[in-house]
Amino acid sequence: MGYFADWVLLVVGLLLVAVVSGVALLSGSRRRRDGDTDEVAPPSGGTDVLAPERDDTRQDAPSAPPRTVEPDAPAAPVEPEAPAAPEVDRPESAASRLVRLRQRLSRSQGALGKGLLALLSRDRLDEDTWEDIEDTLLAADIGVAPTQELVERLRTRLRVEGSGAADVRAVLKEELLALVDPGMDRRLAVSGEDGQPGVVLVVGVNGAGKTTTVGKIARILRSEDLAVVMGAADTFRAAAVEQLATWGERVDVEVVRGPEGTDPASVAFEAVRTAKEKGVDTVLVDTAGRLQNKAGLMDELGKVKRVIEKQAPVTEVLLVLDATTGQNGMVQARVFSEVVDVTGIVLTKLDGSAKGGIVVAVQRELGVPVKLVGLGEGADDLAPFDAEAFTEALLG
Structure with missing residues (x-):
């Protein structure tokens, strides 16, 4: 029994020691929390995360001045990029x-x-x-x-x-x-007198290549730094107007056009008026492909020329002939010459099955020179007619 009593006393003693130690630990922790009065509470406005960290070990250190943030300078206005100048299609040398x-x-x-x-x-x-x-x-x-x-x-x-x-x-x-006849004057009259623009009227039957010829001439003139306006007076054929507009974009030339079915003379008149206002060097007027046996249409072509000349003289009337039509082209040449006084001839498609003798025949018939020849569909396939080169070509 004495042995058992000793063990009970030992256990009770150990428990008392543990309780006393726990009370002491809790008391010290509470004293540390209650007595920690050095720490400065943050201002009621919140913590400035941009301020430098304080050194709590120096009570006499001056508080750091507030950090100021400079407002961003206004961004310089961004200049819009100027549109790139259209690339002008220029002929080879x-x-x-x-x-x-x-x-x-x-x-x-x-x-x-x-x-x-x-x-x-x-x-x-x-x-x-x-x-x-x-x-x-x-x-x-x-x-x-x-x-x-x-x-x-x-x-x-x-x-x-x-x-x-x-x-x-x-x-x-x-x-x-x-x-x-190498002595014929084959120069194109593309400039007017007394500050007037040169006016080139391009005529011929459908399918001869008038509209393409107008675009190619404009391309050549632009390569010589001449200012050009094109008049789309073939108003009854929308495809011709669109084709000329495409050439205008390609060679950087203004195209004067009207609604489909507009009086061709009014479009031609407006083209010349625009050229005079802008100081343009040359006006190229594309006309409808008149059938030579349609007297009314031919009279209308004469009207186009008369209306143009109320503002400026027509300096050149180019008749476009398909060289493959042979002697049939001679009939066309005679009728057009009677109506609009042709001053020069453009022979197209001379690279195909054309018979070169048409050059001689049409010059003899009209008494006017072949000034340009077309030798293909390419943009560079229109060239001034050269009598000597043509003769050499005939001989092979």
Whole structure:
């Protein structure tokens, strides 16, 4: 029993020690919380997270001045980017165009010259041979009168000067060149007088290539730094107006147009008025493809010219002919010339199955020069007509 009493006393003693220790620990912790009076409470406005951290170990340290934040400077206004200038489509150099055009012309027109040279180089130039030569020339659309003239001159010269191969070629070249007439003035009258714009009226039947020709001429003039306005006076064919508008965007030229079916003369008048107001160098007027057997339409074309001339003289009337139409083109040429006094001819599609003799025939018929030739669909396939280059191409 004594042993058991000792264990009870030992356990009770241990419990008392544990209770006393726990009370002491709780008391010390409470004293630390109640006596911690050095800490400064934050101001009622909240904590400034931009202020530097305080050093609580120095009671006499001055409080840090409040940090000020400079307002952001107003952003500089952003200038809107100017729209990029449209890229103007300019033709390749005249020299390179001429080389390419001569090559193409030689390929398409060389058959006539080769056929003539083969006939003229025969050992004996009898009447049958001369008839063959005449037939060859007529088949090339040179025309009856020019053919007879050329045959007579060739007979005379070859009889006197000999018929060797070199002589034949030289004589044929000289006579063909004379027939094409290198002395004609083939310059385009694209400038007016006394500050007036030059006015170029472009006429011809549907399908000859008038609208394309107008666009290509504008492209060439722009490459020479001339200011140009185009008038879309083919008002009854929406496709022609849109085609001209596309050319205008391509070469940076203003196009004056009206609603579909507008009086063509009023569009032409407005184009010239716009050009005069803006000091433009040249006005190019695209007209409808009048059928030569429609008297009313041809009268309307005459009206377009008269209305234009109330503001400025027409300096050039270009008749666009499809070279593949041959002698049918001669009928068109005569009728248009009677109505609007044609001053120059544009022969298109001379690179295809065209017979080069049409150059001679149309010049003889109208007494006006071929000024431009088209040798393809490309933008650079329109070039000034060169009589000597054409003659060389005929000979291959």
